[in-house]
Amino acid sequence: MRFTSQQRFDDGVLEREFTLDGIPGILWTPGSASTPAPLILLGHPGGLPRMYPRLVARARHAAAEGFATATIELPGGGDRPRFAAVEQARADLRRALEAGGPVDDGIVDRLVLPLVDQAVPEWRAALDALLALPGIGGPVGYSGGVISIGVRLAVVEPRISAALLFSGSYVPRSVVEEARQVSIPLQVLLQWDDEGNDRQMALDLFDAFGSEEKTLHANTGGHTGVPRFEGDDGNRFFARHLK
Numbered sequence: 001m002r003f004t005s006q007q008r009f010d011d012g013v014l015e016r017e018f019t020l021d022g023i024p025g026i027l028w029t030p031g032s033a034s035t036p037a038p039l040i041l042l043g044h045p046g047g048l049p050r051m052y053p054r055l056v057a058r059a060r061h062a063a064a065e066g067f068a069t070a071t072i073e074l075p076g077g078g079d080r081p082r083f084a085a086v087e088q089a090r091a092d093l094r095r096a097l098e099a100g101g102p103v104d105d106g107i108v109d110r111l112v113l114p115l116v117d118q119a120v121p122e123w124r125a126a127l128d129a130l131l132a133l134p135g136i137g138g139p140v141g142y143s144g145g146v147i148s149i150g151v152r153l154a155v156v157e158p159r160i161s162a163a164l165l166f167s168g169s170y171v172p173r174s175v176v177e178e179a180r181q182v183s184i185p186l187q188v189l190l191q192w193d194d195e196g197n198d199r200q201m202a203l204d205l206f207d208a209f210g211s212e213e214k215t216l217h218a219n220t221g222g223h224t225g226v227p228r229f230e231g232d233d234g235n236r237f238f239a240r241h242l243k
Contacts, residue, residue, distance in 0.1 A: 025072035028059035036137025038242035043144030046077030162241035
């Protein structure tokens with residue numbers, strides 16, 4: 001891990017950009033902490049420059065409760081090399097949605113599974129590097145999307161103790177089956193009127209999770225209309241399980 005820049009906000013939060021094996025990322029740490037800060041990994045749909053305003057708002061909100069947060073760029077996102085097969089699947093998805101027909105399972109698999117297969121090992125490598133830093137400690141949480149990445153991480157990464165997952169992307173049926181192996185506490189956000197989300201698929205995924213503690217927060221509104229109070233609920237969720 002190599003830090004490339006840093007800035008400190010007026011609330012004391014320190015933001016440091018880094019690269020890890022050529023993958024860009026950002027780490028945010030609280031202004032003051034007497035003990036190592038629990039870490040939350042911030043998931044997103046890719047394109048760090050585009051997602052930055054929302055990510056930094058989430059990070060500073062979490063830092064106010066004593067959490068460190070970090071994110072990395074997704075495969076194919078930002079300036080990273082594009083996935084030709086995924087780009088084709090995305091184009092096929094757009095055509096299917098414009099035609100008003102059902103989205104074929106094959107399109108969903110081609111769109112999501114290559115991303116999950118590459119992103120999850122990268123997240124785990126980032127976690128190795130982040131937990132080696134002074135001032136960062138476990139346990140670890142995962143917050144955000146792509147929800148299929150969160151599912152896979154919850155299954156294979158024992159250092160993740162709780163996850164706040166954002167519905168809003170298509171989920172392969174194989175990932176729904178993986179969800180039955182998830183046992184950590186979960187909180188799932190679902191925007192009921194999300195124009196780009198298959199609501200029934202999101203409900204089927206929630207039903208499949210094997211966790212004894214799982215909570216669904218469903219709010220009216222579109223993809224970007226998550227109520228502000230959900231940020232406070234998310235902090236309380238992680239405070240219960242990471243502190």
